[in-house]
Amino acid sequence: MREITFQQAIRESMSQEMRENELVYLMGEDIGVYGGAFGVTNGMIGEFGKERIRDTPISEIGFTGAAVGSAITGMRPIVEIQFSDFLLVTIDQLVNQAAKMRYMFGGKGKVPMVLRTPNGSGLGFAAQHSQSLEAWLAHIPGLKVVQPSTPYDAKGLLKAAMDEDNTVVFFEHKMLYGMKGEVPEEAYSIPLGKADVKREGQDVTIIATSIMVQRSLEAAVQLESEGISCEVIDPRTLLPLDEETIIESVKKTGRAVVVHEAVKRGGFGGEIASVIQESEAFDYLDAPIQRLGGRFIPIPYNPELEKNSVPQVADIIEGVKATIYRS
Template sequence: MREITYLEAVREAMCQEMRSNPDVFIMGEDIGIYGGAFGVTNGMIEEFGQQRVRNTPISEAAISGCAVGAAVTGMRPILELQFSDFITIATDNIVNQAAKLRYMFGGKGKVPIVVRTPAGSGAGFAAQHSQSLEAWMAHIPGLKVVQPSTPHDAKGLMKTAIDDDNPVLFYEHKLLYGFKGDVPAESYSIPFGVADIKKAGSDVTIVATGIMVHRALEAAKQLEKDGISAEVIDPRTLVPLDEEAIIRSVKKTGRVVVVHEAVKRAGFGAEIASIIAESEAFDYLDAPIMRVGGLAIPVPYNPLLEKKAVPQVEDIVQAAASTIHHR
């Protein structure tokens, strides 16, 4: 199997869908000749032309409004927001229109929009371009939320997102764009709501999302040196969430750490912790549920401070070890 980057996997999924379905098109700021803020759409305008790779004005409100209109009239738009922070400008169209129209029309309408957006810190883009706001969107009924951590998952989940008749928020971590992995050349789908066990283990479950999956895997390697076997679970989609896979793992290990880059306060990790606490897995716990998340501060520009603001490998190791040594 060939190895390609996360960025290439996302692009390949979009191109394959656009070749097979003339209703699919992409719109966003500088996505044409420039190739998008991170180069994901490089070369697409040459293949598909300006009608299907549409450069837009710098107005997230206008772009998202056009996407909703296109979706409800039969098209399947992919909307690229340059940074996930800018979803604040598009929120009315996404939250009050896209998320609710199918329900309000008794299921007779479809709103097949994919909102692609780079998220997360680590690239030195400072407070207004480095946030992780996926928990906001997961809170809204009618929206699906996807957060792939590998090139293989990114390609398969993107196809599923484009084929879905509901609005999908597709979060791509900036630091993962250059990450390489094995990806089939043919088109394939990965179903929403199916978690992936990235590493099997027996002593503690680590549930991690996005780039934290890779830091959790590195933490698991370090924990092995101390005789601790960590199981790393990647939900892949927050909505729908594979609750059964998480509960099953926690029942096996008796300990759990939930890790995400977003601010710990009211982050999605709290939802996962609550699901565990309200399930039969609670009776199997040998230690309190641990949450590891970002500090409740704007993401700093300074690289040293930026690193301190979000979880690192050592933070995950410490949290997991504390569950083992709990008395």
């Protein structure tokens, strides 16, 4: 199969949808001629024009709110928030408005909107452009939260997100944009709320999100050579969360390591760990669940400091070994 990058997969998914559905349009800062801060919308303005590839003023709360207004009146906007840190500027529209309108209005109206946004560290953008805030949004009833980890998943999950009648926050890790992988040319959909077993194993279950899926797979290869067999599960969507796949895996292995880049304290890993221990998998646990996450610090600028602020492959290996009491 042909290989394309994560970034191309996202662009292709949007372009295919926009050809099919005239209600879909794209809105965001510098997404037109510039092609978006990370080049995701590169060239799209040529095909779809500036009405549907709509450059906005720098006013995140304004245009996100406009997207909500256009969604509830029948459009299917895709909003690009240049950095996921800027979600905090839009948060009223996401949390108080988009997520709640249908409920507040007694089941009338819907807000079919996709908010795409690059997240994560690794490129030296420091504290205000490198965060992973998915747990904030996964806390909000009414939203859906997606975190793809491969080009294939990115294309299929984005299609599902665009087909959703609810507001979806779609996190794209900056460090994954250049990752290549096999992606079918035709449009396809990966259902939200379905986890993917990225690698099968027997001894320990690693539940990892976004770029940590890739790091966990790397760790699993190294651990294999030491005789430790890891199962790597990518939930792909935090909200809804495929609890069943996680629970079944932990029942099999008896051990779980949860890895995300977001700050560990209050991170979504705590939720996953709780889901495991509240489930029937509890009786199969043969070690405390390990949580790995970013340190409790703002992301620093210096590349070495930055690297040390979030889990790396070696940390995952160590975390896995901790569950089997080896060092």
